[in-house]
Amino acid sequence: MEHEIKTLIPEEEVEKKIVELAERISRDYEGKTIHVVGILRGAVFFMTELCKHVTVPVKCDFIRASSYGSGSVSSGDVKVLRQMDETLEGQDVLIVEDILDTGYTLTKLKDIFMSEKPASLKIAVLLDKTERRKVPIEADYCGFVVPDKFIVGYGLDYDQQYRNLPYIGEIKDV
Numbered sequence: 001m002e003h004e005i006k007t008l009i010p011e012e013e014v015e016k017k018i019v020e021l022a023e024r025i026s027r028d029y030e031g032k033t034i035h036v037v038g039i040l041r042g043a044v045f046f047m048t049e050l051c052k053h054v055t056v057p058v059k060c061d062f063i064r065a066s067s068y069g070s071g072s073v074s075s076g077d078v079k080v081l082r083q084m085d086e087t088l089e090g091q092d093v094l095i096v097e098d099i100l101d102t103g104y105t106l107t108k109l110k111d112i113f114m115s116e117k118p119a120s121l122k123i124a125v126l127l128d129k130t131e132r133r134k135v136p137i138e139a140d141y142c143g144f145v146v147p148d149k150f151i152v153g154y155g156l157d158y159d160q161q162y163r164n165l166p167y168i169g170e171i172k173d174v
Protein backbone atom coordinates (compact mmCIF):
# COMPACT_ATOMS: atom_id res chain seq x y z
CA MET A 1 0.00 0.00 0.00
CA GLU A 2 1.25 3.48 -0.88
CA HIS A 3 1.05 6.32 1.62
CA GLU A 4 1.53 10.03 1.32
CA ILE A 5 4.89 10.93 2.88
CA LYS A 6 5.89 14.49 3.71
CA THR A 7 9.63 15.25 3.90
CA LEU A 8 10.63 16.51 7.35
CA ILE A 9 14.42 16.37 7.03
CA PRO A 10 16.02 16.08 3.59
CA GLU A 11 18.80 13.61 2.88
CA GLU A 12 21.64 16.18 2.80
CA GLU A 13 20.64 17.51 6.21
CA VAL A 14 20.49 14.04 7.73
CA GLU A 15 23.91 13.16 6.39
CA LYS A 16 25.46 16.44 7.47
CA LYS A 17 24.14 15.92 10.99
CA ILE A 18 25.45 12.35 11.16
CA VAL A 19 28.93 13.57 10.19
CA GLU A 20 28.75 16.18 12.99
CA LEU A 21 27.72 13.52 15.50
CA ALA A 22 30.56 11.26 14.33
CA GLU A 23 33.05 14.09 14.81
CA ARG A 24 31.81 14.73 18.37
CA ILE A 25 31.92 11.02 19.16
CA SER A 26 35.44 10.69 17.74
CA ARG A 27 36.64 13.53 19.97
CA ASP A 28 34.87 12.17 23.07
CA TYR A 29 36.28 8.66 22.63
CA GLU A 30 39.84 9.64 21.71
CA GLY A 31 42.29 6.88 22.65
CA LYS A 32 39.47 4.35 23.11
CA THR A 33 37.77 1.67 21.07
CA ILE A 34 34.00 2.03 20.83
CA HIS A 35 31.88 -1.07 21.18
CA VAL A 36 28.88 0.01 19.11
CA VAL A 37 25.66 -1.93 19.62
CA GLY A 38 22.98 -1.19 17.05
CA ILE A 39 19.36 -2.01 17.70
CA LEU A 40 17.95 -3.98 14.79
CA ARG A 41 16.43 -3.29 12.48
CA GLY A 42 15.77 0.44 12.45
CA ALA A 43 19.21 1.63 13.58
CA VAL A 44 21.15 -0.05 10.78
CA PHE A 45 21.05 2.86 8.31
CA PHE A 46 22.07 5.44 10.93
CA MET A 47 24.69 3.15 12.48
CA THR A 48 26.57 2.37 9.28
CA GLU A 49 26.61 6.02 8.20
CA LEU A 50 27.75 7.09 11.67
CA CYS A 51 30.49 4.47 12.01
CA LYS A 52 31.88 5.34 8.56
CA HIS A 53 32.69 8.81 9.86
CA VAL A 54 34.04 7.86 13.29
CA THR A 55 37.84 8.06 13.35
CA VAL A 56 38.58 6.01 16.50
CA PRO A 57 38.50 2.18 16.38
CA VAL A 58 34.97 0.75 16.31
CA LYS A 59 33.56 -2.73 16.89
CA CYS A 60 30.05 -3.37 15.61
CA ASP A 61 27.50 -5.51 17.36
CA PHE A 62 23.73 -5.87 17.15
CA ILE A 63 20.79 -6.58 19.35
CA ARG A 64 17.19 -7.06 18.39
CA ALA A 65 14.47 -5.23 20.26
CA SER A 66 10.86 -4.61 19.46
CA SER A 67 8.00 -2.96 21.25
CA TYR A 68 5.67 -2.13 18.37
CA GLY A 69 3.60 -4.97 16.95
CA SER A 70 2.56 -4.06 13.46
CA GLY A 71 0.72 -0.93 14.56
CA SER A 72 2.02 2.50 15.49
CA VAL A 73 1.44 2.60 19.25
CA SER A 74 4.16 1.51 21.67
CA SER A 75 3.06 -1.36 23.89
CA GLY A 76 5.69 -0.77 26.56
CA ASP A 77 6.31 -4.51 26.40
CA VAL A 78 9.86 -4.56 25.02
CA LYS A 79 11.22 -7.80 23.64
CA VAL A 80 15.00 -8.16 23.52
CA LEU A 81 16.80 -10.80 21.50
CA ARG A 82 20.50 -10.83 22.01
CA GLN A 83 22.87 -11.79 19.22
CA MET A 84 26.14 -10.50 20.67
CA ASP A 85 28.78 -13.04 21.49
CA GLU A 86 31.13 -10.81 23.45
CA THR A 87 30.62 -9.64 27.02
CA LEU A 88 30.33 -5.91 27.56
CA GLU A 89 32.45 -5.94 30.69
CA GLY A 90 35.12 -3.23 30.56
CA GLN A 91 34.01 -2.01 27.11
CA ASP A 92 33.11 1.53 26.10
CA VAL A 93 29.64 0.76 24.85
CA LEU A 94 27.66 3.05 22.59
CA ILE A 95 24.07 1.99 21.93
CA VAL A 96 22.85 3.24 18.56
CA GLU A 97 19.12 3.58 17.99
CA ASP A 98 16.97 5.14 15.29
CA ILE A 99 14.51 6.98 17.51
CA LEU A 100 13.93 7.62 21.20
CA ASP A 101 10.19 7.67 21.72
CA THR A 102 8.56 6.55 24.99
CA GLY A 103 12.01 5.52 26.22
CA TYR A 104 10.98 1.99 27.23
CA THR A 105 13.33 0.24 24.80
CA LEU A 106 16.48 2.14 25.73
CA THR A 107 15.71 2.04 29.45
CA LYS A 108 15.42 -1.73 29.32
CA LEU A 109 18.60 -2.14 27.27
CA LYS A 110 20.50 0.23 29.51
CA ASP A 111 19.53 -1.84 32.57
CA ILE A 112 20.59 -5.09 30.91
CA PHE A 113 23.89 -3.66 29.68
CA MET A 114 24.78 -1.90 32.95
CA SER A 115 24.55 -5.22 34.78
CA GLU A 116 27.52 -6.38 32.69
CA LYS A 117 29.73 -3.59 34.04
CA PRO A 118 30.87 -1.80 30.87
CA ALA A 119 33.64 0.81 31.32
CA SER A 120 31.12 3.35 29.99
CA LEU A 121 27.69 3.31 28.41
CA LYS A 122 26.26 6.02 26.17
CA ILE A 123 23.38 6.33 23.76
CA ALA A 124 23.27 7.81 20.26
CA VAL A 125 19.94 8.33 18.50
CA LEU A 126 19.18 9.84 15.13
CA LEU A 127 15.80 11.16 16.27
CA ASP A 128 14.13 12.09 19.54
CA LYS A 129 10.37 12.46 20.00
CA THR A 130 10.85 14.29 23.29
CA GLU A 131 7.14 14.96 23.87
CA ARG A 132 6.30 11.29 23.94
CA ARG A 133 8.63 10.25 26.76
CA LYS A 134 7.04 7.96 29.38
CA VAL A 135 10.22 7.19 31.34
CA PRO A 136 13.05 9.64 32.08
CA ILE A 137 15.90 8.83 29.73
CA GLU A 138 18.04 11.04 27.49
CA ALA A 139 20.42 10.31 24.64
CA ASP A 140 24.04 11.45 24.89
CA TYR A 141 24.09 12.14 21.16
CA CYS A 142 20.97 13.12 19.25
CA GLY A 143 20.56 14.12 15.61
CA PHE A 144 17.16 15.84 15.56
CA VAL A 145 14.19 16.40 17.85
CA VAL A 146 11.06 15.51 15.87
CA PRO A 147 7.36 16.20 16.49
CA ASP A 148 4.91 13.58 17.70
CA LYS A 149 4.13 12.26 14.22
CA PHE A 150 4.68 8.82 12.74
CA ILE A 151 8.12 9.02 11.16
CA VAL A 152 9.54 6.85 8.37
CA GLY A 153 12.75 6.66 6.38
CA TYR A 154 16.45 6.32 7.14
CA GLY A 155 15.76 3.00 8.84
CA LEU A 156 12.37 3.79 10.35
CA ASP A 157 9.48 1.74 9.09
CA TYR A 158 5.75 1.60 8.96
CA ASP A 159 4.84 -2.09 8.84
CA GLN A 160 8.35 -2.86 7.50
CA GLN A 161 7.94 -0.41 4.63
CA TYR A 162 9.89 2.79 3.88
CA ARG A 163 13.11 2.00 5.81
CA ASN A 164 15.09 2.60 2.65
CA LEU A 165 13.92 6.17 2.08
CA PRO A 166 17.11 8.28 2.16
CA TYR A 167 15.34 11.14 4.01
CA ILE A 168 13.20 11.47 7.15
CA GLY A 169 9.49 11.76 6.41
CA GLU A 170 6.16 11.92 8.13
CA ILE A 171 3.66 9.32 7.03
CA LYS A 172 0.11 10.64 6.62
CA ASP A 173 -3.17 8.93 7.52
CA VAL A 174 -1.93 6.02 9.63
Ligand code: IMP
Pocket residue numbers: 039042067068074097098099100101102103104105106149150151152156157158
Ligand atom coordinates in the same frame (compact mmCIF):
# COMPACT_ATOMS: atom_id res chain seq x y z
P1 IMP B 1 10.36 3.43 22.59
O1 IMP B 1 10.62 2.19 23.36
O2 IMP B 1 8.92 3.86 22.67
O3 IMP B 1 11.30 4.57 22.88
O4 IMP B 1 10.42 3.02 21.09
C1 IMP B 1 11.48 3.07 20.31
C2 IMP B 1 11.20 2.22 19.09
O5 IMP B 1 9.89 2.45 18.58
C3 IMP B 1 12.14 2.60 17.99
O6 IMP B 1 13.22 1.71 17.96
C4 IMP B 1 11.32 2.46 16.75
O7 IMP B 1 11.48 1.16 16.25
C5 IMP B 1 9.90 2.59 17.18
N1 IMP B 1 9.32 3.90 16.84
C6 IMP B 1 9.00 4.91 17.67
N2 IMP B 1 8.50 5.96 17.02
C7 IMP B 1 8.51 5.61 15.71
C8 IMP B 1 8.11 6.30 14.50
O8 IMP B 1 7.65 7.45 14.49
N3 IMP B 1 8.29 5.61 13.35
C9 IMP B 1 8.80 4.34 13.30
N4 IMP B 1 9.18 3.67 14.40
C10 IMP B 1 9.03 4.30 15.59
Ligand code: MG
Pocket residue numbers: 039040041042043065098
Ligand atom coordinates in the same frame (compact mmCIF):
# COMPACT_ATOMS: atom_id res chain seq x y z
MG1 MG C 1 13.45 0.05 16.71
